[in-house]
Amino acid sequence: MSFWVVTDACCDLPASFIQKTSDLLVVPMNYQIDGAEKELNPLRESVTQEMREFYQQLLDGAIATTFQISQQAWVDMLAPLCEKGHDLLVIAFSSALSGTCESAVSACQELGERFPDRKVMAVDSLCASMGEGLLVHYVLAEREKGRSIEECYLFAMETAPRVNHWVTVADLRYLRRGGRISASSAYLGSILKIKPVINVDPKGKLIPRDKVQGRKRSLRALYEKAEEFAAKPQAQTMFISHADSEEGASWLAARLKLELHVPEVIVSTIGPIIGSHSGPGTVALFFLDDHGEGRLTSPEA
Numbered sequence: 001m002s003f004w005v006v007t008d009a010c011c012d013l014p015a016s017f018i019q020k021t022s023d024l025l026v027v028p029m030n031y032q033i034d035g036a037e038k039e040l041n042p043l044r045e046s047v048t049q050e051m052r053e054f055y056q057q058l059l060d061g062a063i064a065t066t067f068q069i070s071q072q073a074w075v076d077m078l079a080p081l082c083e084k085g086h087d088l089l090v091i092a093f094s095s096a097l098s099g100t101c102e103s104a105v106s107a108c109q110e111l112g113e114r115f116p117d118r119k120v121m122a123v124d125s126l127c128a129s130m131g132e133g134l135l136v137h138y139v140l141a142e143r144e145k146g147r148s149i150e151e152c153y154l155f156a157m158e159t160a161p162r163v164n165h166w167v168t169v170a171d172l173r174y175l176r177r178g179g180r181i182s183a184s185s186a187y188l189g190s191i192l193k194i195k196p197v198i199n200v201d202p203k204g205k206l207i208p209r210d211k212v213q214g215r216k217r218s219l220r221a222l223y224e225k226a227e228e229f230a231a232k233p234q235a236q237t238m239f240i241s242h243a244d245s246e247e248g249a250s251w252l253a254a255r256l257k258l259e260l261h262v263p264e265v266i267v268s269t270i271g272p273i274i275g276s277h278s279g280p281g282t283v284a285l286f287f288l289d290d291h292g293e294g295r296l297t298s299p300e301a
Contacts, residue, residue: 003087003119003149005140006078008069008100009040010093011133012241014268018042021140023086027077029100031272033057033064040271054272055244055280064276068099074107078120082111087119087149091136091156093273094204095124119149123156126204129274130239130266131165131286137237137266138288163286164294165200166225168218170245170281197221202295209296219248222285223255226262229294230287233260243270243282252285 002023007013009029018026028041033054041047058064078088090108095101101124108122125132135156142155195218197210212218226233238256242249246267253265270282278284289295 002143003089003152004081005136005143005152006081006088006090007125007132007136008093008104009042009271010098010100010128010273011091011136012129012268012271012274013042013133013136014266015042015047017133017137017266017268024136024140025077025081027069027074029069029271029273030067031064031276032067033272033276034062038272040273042271048269051269051271051275052244055275058275058280064272066098066273066276069103071103071106071110074104075110078107078111079114082115082118082120085118088121089139089149089152089156090120090122091125091132091139092122093132094126094128094200096126096204097128097206101125121149121153123153123160124204125156125163126160126200126202127163127286128165128200128204128206129270129284129286130241130268131163131200131284133241133268134237134239134286134288135160135163137239159288161202161292161295162231162288162290163200164225164229164289165198165206165284165286166222167198167206167278167282167284168195168212168222169198169278170195170215171279197225199225200295201297202292207296215248219252219283222252222283223259225294226256226260226285226287229289230260231290233262233287236262236288237264237266238262239286240265240267241270241274241284241286242267243275243278243280245281245283248281248283252283256285
């Protein structure tokens with residue numbers, strides 16, 4: 001029997017991807033900007049315009065905060081599927097960046113007790129944005145091959161550490177607000193036009209790795225990370241997400257196709273859950289490496 005794959009709106013999968021995929025549920029997430037609480041639902045018709053307005057508000061100086069999905073919210077979304085007799089594999093936002101995953105695990109345990117004949121399983125994606133989306137993409141491909149929920153669970157657990165996230169931001173003040181860099185580093189970086197290159201470590205945390213000068217060099221650095229770490233780039237799908245930076249994302253996608261012969265690159269907008277902390281102009285690249293070597297070890301590890 002087939003099963004549903006469930007994830008959260010942090011995955012930043014485009015509506016077209018979600019709509020064409022059967023038995024896939026993306027649970028909405030909430031955020032707040034200038035005191036107004038809003039819902040990120042990728043299937044709402046107005047979501048594209050909402051995200052444009054969100055980034056314009058940030059540029060105008062608005063402050064945004066985000067909320068994790070509570071255990072009860074997970075239960076409310078998943079229980080109807082269990083009642084209809086479906087098994088569920090939940091792939092959740094990195095536990096190192098949000099409590100959403102812990103809530104998902106607790107919800108799955110609760111639902112497993114309420115529906116003992118159902119299989120309800122949760123995976124810590126160790127991922128964010130379209131890194132989480134890329135893991136979902138590959139799990140869905142395994143399901144299409146006829147793999148069982150248990151096999152897909154094990155596949156997700158084994159594949160999550162191989163999902164590379166390489167990110168550059170346009171404005172350091174958002175990383176400063178989130179505590180990723182110091183105020184002095186943000187000030188000097190802005191003066192010198194320094195752009196950090198960030199990735200997600202084996203534990204799912206965001207770690208600054210390199211510093212380059214200028215926007216073009218930062219985008220090229222993302223390409224070079226794929227060149228260095230991607231496993232058989234000519235045989236895998238890569239994802240790019242961006243925060244109101246279509247030009248930068250398009251340049252990177254074209255470069256990957258032309259020089260690394262990547263057959264498919266899916267581009268989507270970074271939603272407010274990640275965009276609140278990375279800011280407008282962010283561009284992020286996601287791909288698989290061989291054994292997790294592209295995630296690198298954290299400096300404190």
